[in-house]
Amino acid sequence: MNEFQFLHDSYENDEDSVSLPEIFLVEDDLIFGKTIRKFLQKKLSLEVNYFSEPAAAITAINERASKSQFILITDISFDDGGADGLLLIDLLKEKGHKFIPIVMTGFASIETAITATKKGVFHYLTKPFELDVLSDLVIKAAVTKLGFKETDFKVQAPRVEVGGRKERLTSSFKIEAPTEDDMFCGMIGRAPKMKQVFERIEKVAASGSTVFINGPSGTGKELIATAIHSLSPRVDNPMVSVNCGAIPGELLESELFGHEKGAFTGAISSRKGRFELANKGSIFLDEIGDMPLLLQVKLLRVLQGRVIERVGSTTTTPVDVRIITATHRDLEKHVEEGNFREDLYYRLNVIPIKVPSLCERREDIPLLISYFLSRFVSADGRNSIEFDDESLELLLAYDWPGNVRELENLMERLVILRGGSVIRPSDLPIKFLERAPMYLSSYDSLISLPEAGIDLKQALSSIEDSLILQALSKTSGNKNQASKLLSMNRTTLIEKMKKKQIDFQ
Numbered sequence: 029m030n031e032f033q034f035l036h037d038s039y040e041n042d043e044d045s046v047s048l049p050e051i052f053l054v055e056d057d058l059i060f061g062k063t064i065r066k067f068l069q070k071k072l073s074l075e076v077n078y079f080s081e082p083a084a085a086i087t088a089i090n091e092r093a094s095k096s097q098f099i100l101i102t103d104i105s106f107d108d109g110g111a112d113g114l115l116l117i118d119l120l121k122e123k124g125h126k127f128i129p130i131v132m133t134g135f136a137s138i139e140t141a142i143t144a145t146k147k148g149v150f151h152y153l154t155k156p157f158e159l160d161v162l163s164d165l166v167i168k169a170a171v172t173k174l175g176f177k178e179t180d181f182k183v184q185a186p187r188v189e190v191g192g193r194k195e196r197l198t199s200s201f202k203i204e205a206p207t208e209d210d211m212f213c214g215m216i217g218r219a220p221k222m223k224q225v226f227e228r229i230e231k232v233a234a235s236g237s238t239v240f241i242n243g244p245s246g247t248g249k250e251l252i253a254t255a256i257h258s259l260s261p262r263v264d265n266p267m268v269s270v271n272c273g274a275i276p277g278e279l280l281e282s283e284l285f286g287h288e289k290g291a292f293t294g295a296i297s298s299r300k301g302r303f304e305l306a307n308k309g310s311i312f313l314d315e316i317g318d319m320p321l322l323l324q325v326k327l328l329r330v331l332q333g334r335v336i337e338r339v340g341s342t343t344t345t346p347v348d349v350r351i352i353t354a355t356h357r358d359l360e361k362h363v364e365e366g367n368f369r370e371d372l373y374y375r376l377n378v379i380p381i382k383v384p385s386l387c388e389r390r391e392d393i394p395l396l397i398s399y400f401l402s403r404f405v406s407a408d409g410r411n412s413i414e415f416d417d418e419s420l421e422l423l424l425a426y427d428w429p430g431n432v433r434e435l436e437n438l439m440e441r442l443v444i445l446r447g448g449s450v451i452r453p454s455d456l457p458i459k460f461l462e463r464a465p466m467y468l469s470s471y472d473s474l475i476s477l478p479e480a481g482i483d484l485k486q487a488l489s490s491i492e493d494s495l496i497l498q499a500l501s502k503t504s505g506n507k508n509q510a511s512k513l514l515s516m517n518r519t520t521l522i523e524k525m526k527k528k529q530i531d532f533q
Contacts, residue, residue, distance in 0.1 A: 047096075048072075048073070048074055048075075048170075048176070048180065048181070049074070049096070049097065049098055049099050049170050049174055049176070050074075050075050050077065050092075050094070050096070050098040050099070051068060051074050051075065051076040051077065051098065051099050051101065051166065052077050052079070052085055052088070052089060052098055052099070052100050052101070052102075052127075053065055053068075053076055053077065053078045053079070053101045053102070054079050054080075054081070054082055054085045054100070054101070054102040054103060054113065054116065055078070055080065055101075055102070055103045055132070056080050056081060056103060056106045057103075058080055061078055061080060062078065063159070064076075064078075064101070064159065064162065065078040067159045067162075067163065068162070068163060068166065071163050072163055072166060072167070072181050073181070074166070081106060082102075082106065082112075082113070082115075082116040082119075085102075085116065086116070086119060086120065086123075089120060089123075089125060090123060095126075096126075097126040097127055097128065097173075097174055098125075098126075098127045098128075099127065099128045099129075099130065099166060099169055099170065099174075100116075100117070100120070100127045100128070100129045100130065101129075101130045101131075101132070101162070101166075102116055102117070102129065102130075102131055102132070103131070103132050103133065104131050104132065104133040104135075104140060104144075105133065105134070105135060113131050113132075113133075114131070114140070114143060114144060114147060117129050117131075117147050117149070118147070128150050128169045128170075128173045128174065129147070129148070129149050129150060130149070130150050130151050130153065130162075130165055130166070130169065131144050131149050131151075131152055131153065132153045132154075132155060132157075133152070133153070133154060133155065134154075134155040134156075140152075142487075142490045142491060142494060145491065145494040145495075145498070146494045146497065146498075148498060148501070150165070150169045150173065151165050151169075153165070167181055202394060202420075203394045203397050203398050203415065203420065204394055204395065204398055205395075205398045205399070205402070206218070206395040206398065206399055210395055212226045212229075212255070213229070213251070213254070213255035213258060213259070214251055214254070214255070215248060215251050215252070215255065216392060216395050216396055216399055217389065217392055217395075218391055218392055218395060219384070219388075219389030219390075219391050219392050221384040221388055221389050222384065222389055222392065225252065225381060225382075225383060225384070228379075228381050229252060229255050229256055229259065229381070230259065232256060232379045232381075233255070233256050233257075233259035233260045234259070234260060234261065235379075236260075236350050237350075237378050237379050238331065238350070238351045238352070238353070238375070238376055238378045238379065239253075239256060239351075239352045239353070239378070239379045239380075239381060240353050240354070240376045240377045240378070240379065240380045240381070241253060241352065241353065241354035241355075241380075241381045241383060242354070242355060242356075242359070242380065242381070242382055242383065243354075243356065243382060243383025243384070243385070244356050244383075244385045244429075244431055245356045245430065245431065245433070246386075246430045246431035246432055246433030246434055247383040247384070247385060247386070247431045247432060248383065248431075248432055249314065249354040249356075249383055250269065250312065250314060250354070252354075252381060252383065253267075253269070253310075253312040253314075253352045253354060254267065254312075256310070256352060257309070257310040257312075257350075257352070260310070260350070262308065262309050262310055262350060265306075265307075265308040265309030265310075266305060266306055266308075266309040266310075267306065267309050267310045267311070267312065268302045268305050268306035268309070268310070268311050268312070269311075269312040269314060270283060270284065270302050270311065270312070270313055270314065271314045271315055272313055272314065272315045272316055272318050272319045273314070273315035273317075273318035274315075277320040277322075277323065280319070280320070280323055281323055281326065281339055282299075282301065282339050283301060283302055284301050284302050284303055284323075284326075284327075284336075285301040285303060285326065285336045285337060285338055285339060286298070286299050286300045286301030286303075286304055286336075286338040286339070287299055287301075287338050287339035287340050287341075288338050288339065288340035288341045289340075290340065291338070291339045291340025291341075292339070292340070295339075295340070298338070301336065301338065303330065303336045303347050303349055304336065304345065304347060306347075306349045307347050307348055307349055308348055308349070309349065309350070310349065310350040310351075310352055311349050311350070311351055311352070312352045312353075312354070313327075313351065313352070313353045313354070314353075314354050314355075315354070315355055315356070315357075316353040316354065316355050316359075316376065317355035317356075317357035317359055317362055317368060318355075318357075321367070321368075321369065324368065324369045324372050325369070327372060328369065328371060328372045328375060330347070330351075331351065331372075331375045331376075332375070334346060334347055334348065334349075335347065351376075353376050359373050359376075359377075360373070385428070385431055386428040386431040386432055386434075386435065387426075387427045387428050390424055393423060393424055393435065394420075394424075396432060396435055396436075397415075397423070397435070397439060400435065400436050400439035400440070401413065401439055401443065404439060404440050404443040404444075405443055405447075410447070410448060411443055411444075411447025411448055412443075412447065412448065413442055413443055413446055413447060413448070413449060413450070413451050414450045414451065415450070415451045416450055416451065416452050416453075418452065418453050419451050419452055419453050419455065419456060422453055422456060422460045423456075423460070426459075426460055438457075442455065489528075492524070492528075493528055493530065495514065496510070496514065496521070496524065496525065496528075496530060497530065499511075499513040499514050500530075507521055507522060507525075
C-alpha cells in the first residue's frame with residue numbers, strides 16, 4: 029500500500045473525519061515538487077498526487093473514480109516545451125472536471141497574470157514563495173470555494189515556546205481577564221517562568237541583599253524592583269530610581285552621590301545625591317550596563333563600604349540603602365570585552381533574577397491584552413475592540429522584540445484608531461503580517477512590473493475587464509448580482525460593459 033492510499037484509507041476509517049479535498053500538483057522541478065508534496069501532506073494531512081508533467085496529470089485526473097471537486101496546483105511553464113499550466117486548466121475544463129486552480133510561476137508578467145485571472149485562477153503565486161503561503165491558500169480555497177471549514181483541516185502549526193516547552197499554536201488561547209492568582213504586585217503572569225520570578229521576589233524581598241535583574245527591554249524590570257521594595261522591611265522608606273543610561277556620564281556622578289557648593293561651574297549650593305535620598309530605603313539603578321568605567325569604581329566602593337563621597341567633598345557619608353540593579357545587556361560579555369568591571373559584576377550579581385521575554389511566555393499574551401484593554405477602553409465601552417481568530421493567532425505567533433511595552437503600545441493604538449470594531453489581520457501593523465503573507469492583500473503579488481515597464485492604463489483596464497467577466501460568469505449573467513460582487517451600482521456596470529463592448533451571453 030502506498031502512502032497516498034494509506035492516507036486515503038485512514039480518512040475513510042475515521043468516522044469523525046471529513047473527506048478532505050484531493051490535491052493534484054504539477055511541477056517539473058522534481059526537488060521542488062516533492063518538497064511541496066511532502067510539506068502539504070505533513071502540514072494539512074491531505075492526499076497530494078504529484079506529477080512532473082501535464083500529460084500524466086491529465087491521464088490520472090481522467091481516470092479518477094471520484095467526481096468531487098479537487099484543487100489543482102500547477103506551474104505555468106514546463107521545460108519540455110509542451111502544454112503549459114494555463115493550457116492544462118483549459119484542457120481539464122473541456123473534459124468537464126470541476127476544480128480550483130492555483131498557479132505558480134518563476135517568470136511573472138502582466139500578460140500571464142491577466143490571462144490567469146480571466147481563467148478563474150484562485151491565486152497567482154510568484155516564485156520563490158514560502159510554503160506556508162501555499163498551504164494557507166489551499167485552506168482558503170477549500171473554505172471559500174468548496175464549502176469546507178477551517179476546523180476540518182488538522183493543521184500542524186509551527187511550534188513555539190510555551191511554558192518552557194515546545195507546543196503548537198492553537199485556538200485554545202483565548203483573551204481572558206487575569207484572575208487574582210495571575211496578579212502579583214502589579215504584574216501579570218500565569219506562565220511557569222513568571223511564577224518562578226514571583227517566587228524569587230518573595231524569597232529575596234525580606235533580605236537586604238543586592239539584587240541583579242536581567243532581561244530584555246520592555247519586560248518590566250522596574251516593576252520587579254518596585255515589588256522587591258514594597259515587600260521588604262524598607263517599604264516605609266523611599267525607593268529612588270535612576271536610569272544610568274539616560275543621564276550623561278559627567279552628570280551621573282553628581283546625580284548619584286551629590287555635590288558640594290562650588291564643586292563645579294553651576295554648583296551654587298550643596299545637593300544630596302540619590303543614594304542619600306534613598307537612605308534607609310532602596311535605590312534602583314536601571315541600565316547599570318551603561319555606567320561609565322570610572323564611575324563603576326566609585327559604585328564598587330559604595331557596595332564595599334556603604335559610604336558615599338559627594339563631588340567636591342573630602343569626607344565620606346555613611347548610607348544604609350539596598351541596591352537593586354537592572355540591565356538588558358549581557359554583562360558577562362561586557363566584562364569579557366573590558367567594558368564592565370569584573371569585581372563590580374560579582375558584587376552586583378548576588379541574587380540574580382532573570383526576566384523572560386514575552387515570546388517565552390506566550391500563554392500570558394491573552395491575559396495582558398485583556399488587562400491593557402481594560403485600561404484603555406472607556407467606561408461606556410464605546411471604543412472597545414475584539415480580535416478575530418486570525419488576528420489573535422498573529423499576535424500569539426509574533427516575537428515581540430519590545431515585549432510587554434510593545435504589546436501595551438499596540439493595544440492603546442488599536443483602541444484609539446480602531447475602537448468599536450473587530451480587529452482583523454489587515455488592521456495590524458505590517459510587521460505582524462510579514463510573518464503570515466496570506467493575510468496581505470491578494471493583489472500585491474498578482475502582477476510583477478516588467479523591466480521594460482507597462483502601460484498602466486491598459487493594464488488596469490484589462491484587469492477591470494477580467495473582474496467584470498468573472499462576476500458575470502459567477503452570477504450567470506445577472507447584472508444586478510454581478511454589480512453587488514463588484515461593489516458598484518448596476519447602472520455603472522452596464523455603462524462600463526457598453527463602453528468596453530463586453531457582451532456576456
